[in-house]
Amino acid sequence: MNIQRIYSYFLATDLFSVYLYMANQDKDKYPTVPYESQDLNESEMLNKSKEFFTFMDQRRSVRDFADTPVPKEVVENIIMTASTAPSGAHKQPWTFCLISNKELKSEIRKLAEEEEYKSYNGRMKEEWLKDLAPLGTDWQKEFIEIVPWIIVVMKKPYDIVDGKKKNNYYVNESVGLAAGFLLAAIHNAGLVSLTHTPSPMNFLIKALNRPENERPFLLIPVGYPKKGARVPDLKRKAKREIIQYYE
Secondary structure: OOHHHHHHHHHHHHHHHHHHHHHHHHHHHOOOOOOOOOOOOHHHHHHHHHHHHHHHHOOOEOOOEOOOOOOHHHHHHHHHHHOOOOOEOOOOOEEEEEEOOHHHHHHHHHHHHHHHHHHHHHHOOHHHHHHHHHHOOOOOOOHHHHOOEEEEEEEOOEEEEOOEEEEOEOHHHHHHHHHHHHHHHHHHOOOEEOOEOOOOOOHHHHHOOOOOOOEEEEEEEEEOEOOOOOOOOOOOOOHHHHOOOOO
16 A cells, blocks of 8 residues: 555545544434334235225315314314424424404405405316316305314415524425325314315415415315215226336
């Protein structure tokens, strides 16, 4: 081994030592906790995955709601489940506005229907209206006043910390994941929901008196289905239509 190679070896070794030192410093700076795995065997995984699919396959968007009360704690647990969703840099860029006030729900319905009427009578193209026809939707949104709870999901492009803007990352993706968790948690609690997106939704910022760093993402009514409620006879895409294998 010549002098140059010896020098390179010690240089590399020294740099590696520095890397290990910095890694240990970061580890101390940002503590971790042990991850507790479910530790399932293959048979258990298969059974649980099948059971969960079967359960979630029963979830449907419902437009006929009952006015039966739902305990506040139940809906709080549902929202907290949604908040466990992953988010860009763990910024958790969401706010869930939980609404039961009758006067406020009435005002939100009025404002939503104003936008929806415009959409169904000029904004939407004929193809869009044709695609919506099997779902039985129209501009009238009486369910907003009927259901015991409305959840308005707000996304936050940035936070305000000490009077300064702090950017959030992958906001739409993060809030979309949280909304998915929310719908699953609603179904798990034996309740039904509907994803409502009156467009534009900026009226919700004023109606709910939200800060400048929040934008409406979804309006979700939550409650029990009305007795005798019916849903469209829809078919979900088959496995072969949604999975592309690379084995």
